[in-house]
Amino acid sequence: MLSALVESSLNLVFPPTCLGCGDRIHSPDNRLFLCGPCETKIDRIGGAICQRCGAPTESAQVQKCKRCPTFESFYMASRSATVYSTPIRELIHEFKFKGSRRVRPLLCDLFVRGANRHLESKDFDLIVPVPLHWWRQFRREFNQAEILGESLSESWGIPLVLNSVRRVRMTPPQSGLSGRWRERNIQGAFQPGARGLAGARVLLVDDVMTTGRTLAACSSALLKAGATSVVGYTLSRRL
Numbered sequence: 001m002l003s004a005l006v007e008s009s010l011n012l013v014f015p016p017t018c019l020g021c022g023d024r025i026h027s028p029d030n031r032l033f034l035c036g037p038c039e040t041k042i043d044r045i046g047g048a049i050c051q052r053c054g055a056p057t058e059s060a061q062v063q064k065c066k067r068c069p070t071f072e073s074f075y076m077a078s079r080s081a082t083v084y085s086t087p088i089r090e091l092i093h094e095f096k097f098k099g100s101r102r103v104r105p106l107l108c109d110l111f112v113r114g115a116n117r118h119l120e121s122k123d124f125d126l127i128v129p130v131p132l133h134w135w136r137q138f139r140r141e142f143n144q145a146e147i148l149g150e151s152l153s154e155s156w157g158i159p160l161v162l163n164s165v166r167r168v169r170m171t172p173p174q175s176g177l178s179g180r181w182r183e184r185n186i187q188g189a190f191q192p193g194a195r196g197l198a199g200a201r202v203l204l205v206d207d208v209m210t211t212g213r214t215l216a217a218c219s220s221a222l223l224k225a226g227a228t229s230v231v232g233y234t235l236s237r238r239l
Ligand SMILES: [Zn+2]
Pocket: 018, 019, 020, 021, 022, 023, 034, 035, 036, 037, 038, 039
């Protein structure tokens, strides 16, 4: 209540600016963080996609595309809600590194809607978020994949399981590394956790997919933990 009051008076003095273009947002709704034009620029993936990696394709559905992983992926297929471009890139950055709470509802909404476009809840028994290393989670105080997974778990009525896989090595962000280093970086970074997954069909969720190597390494640990199948799903993906 108090924070809402403080927030609304701050909005009077400092009108909110759009996270996409930096323009002031003229709206009585102080929860807005994108202007109208930037909101429409969010590149939602729909229509024709690659059946394996979920990348948008020119026209028809394809079974495999040039963006598909060339390494052993361990997951059956992957899907993503959006293409990683402005303004979704800025929103995710705000969410992940600045801990911004105000962008969470929009990102969770995009995440759930994307899942409803590309996946069916009946195909999964459990949702597992890609874990952070405990030290990184301690520093950041939350795991963005877990927050997204929670929103989908609530919407679909499927349990979110947190202790079936552990991140045993702290790895630099995949985005800053070249292909070969990415592979070395992520190999062996995950191990099965305390909870077994006997026979479960798992939906593995994360915020951003770069090459799919993180999903692959995590999927391998989930299969070792007893999962029968893993499908990856992310809020956004780099093309
Ligand atoms: Zn804008």
